[in-house]
Amino acid sequence: MNSMTAAITRIDTVDNLTVVRFNVHNDSLTMMSLDLNDTVRVGTVVRLAVKATNIAIGKNISGSLSYANQLPVSVEKTENGILLGTVTLKHFDTVLEAVITSDALQRMELHTGETVTALIKASEIYIQEILHG
Numbered sequence: 001m002n003s004m005t006a007a008i009t010r011i012d013t014v015d016n017l018t019v020v021r022f023n024v025h026n027d028s029l030t031m032m033s034l035d036l037n038d039t040v041r042v043g044t045v046v047r048l049a050v051k052a053t054n055i056a057i058g059k060n061i062s063g064s065l066s067y068a069n070q071l072p073v074s075v076e077k078t079e080n081g082i083l084l085g086t087v088t089l090k091h092f093d094t095v096l097e098a099v100i101t102s103d104a105l106q107r108m109e110l111h112t113g114e115t116v117t118a119l120i121k122a123s124e125i126y127i128q129e130i131l132h133g
Contacts, residue, residue, distance in 0.1 A: 001049050002097060005047055008020060008040065020036065024048075029120075031126065037127070040127065045130075046131055048125050055097075055099075055119070058117040065119065067119040068121065069118075071091050071117065073091045073116060073118045074115055075115075084099055091118070
């Protein structure tokens with residue numbers, strides 16, 4: 001499980017749907033939630049989590065994407081298995097792991113030190129822990 005520390009910068013609620021925006025090293029992340037804890041407020045520092053299988057990787061992206069979360073990251077390491085590959089990514093001091101198909105990993109020709117984009121849907125991020133408010 002990947003995790004990162006973030007500060008809540010904005011909360012928008014309509015009916016029972018809430019969209020929360022976070023700041024992570026001056027990059028913005030967005031989360032959708034149906035049940036948001038009442039203690040979560042703007043300014044609260046939290047630990048966010050996302051599964052490795054929910055992080056896609058973009059290389060040389062141009063144009064618009066519907067992914068709400070697009071983090072610039074550097075490739076730290078790649079490991080290719082028979083069916084799946086693992087890509088270790090770094091966003092400042094946060095290490096993230098993405099699991100993609102081996103075919104995709106070979107096709108992308110990722111290299112250590114290369115800058116790529118971690119793509120995460122807003123519905124795939126969740127608050128793992130409230131650190132302080």
